[in-house]
Amino acid sequence: MSVTHVRQLFTQLYEENWVKLYVHVFRMLDDRDEARDIVQEIFMNLWDRMERLEIEHSYQAYLFRAARNLVINRIASQDVGRKYEHYLEHAASTPEIMPDELLREKELARQIDQAIEKLPRKMALIFKKSRFEQRSYREIAAELEISEQTVKKQIYNALTVLRKKIRTIFIFFYH
16 A cells, blocks of 8 residues: 555545544543543554554444444553552652652552463463454454454453452552
8 A cells, every 4th residue: 555545545534433433432431531532542553553454344343443442441441540540649749759659560560461461371362462452353363263252252351350450459559
């Protein structure tokens, strides 16, 4: 795809889908700023991947699937995010960040990464492809030669396990 064609296609997709995606995400989150941020992130990711992206069916389906994945990620991390914001507010009220707080923060990040790595091998692989590589269920299923339903179930199970572990980690580190 030529650079001109990529720009034209991106502009067309942006103009045709921005409002639709915004309304869709807003309905799920009921938060205008969050909806705007997610839609912006979708298009930034699209732009970054545009030249190497292979869409079999429709770009609109790809965009709405990306929206769904980002919303699921945000919802899954809301509880953790609120606790972390509370921690940061508390930390910001101190004149300087203490070395033990930096160590706790590093340890927290390490524990979360470790929790992902402790998932069953295939579950971790599917979860990383979905959340970190922004791959669709269909793409993951085709690559791993499994059903889309299996992919969906594995991601659901991974999120369930990770939510429990992350809550435990937060309780240990910040209470």
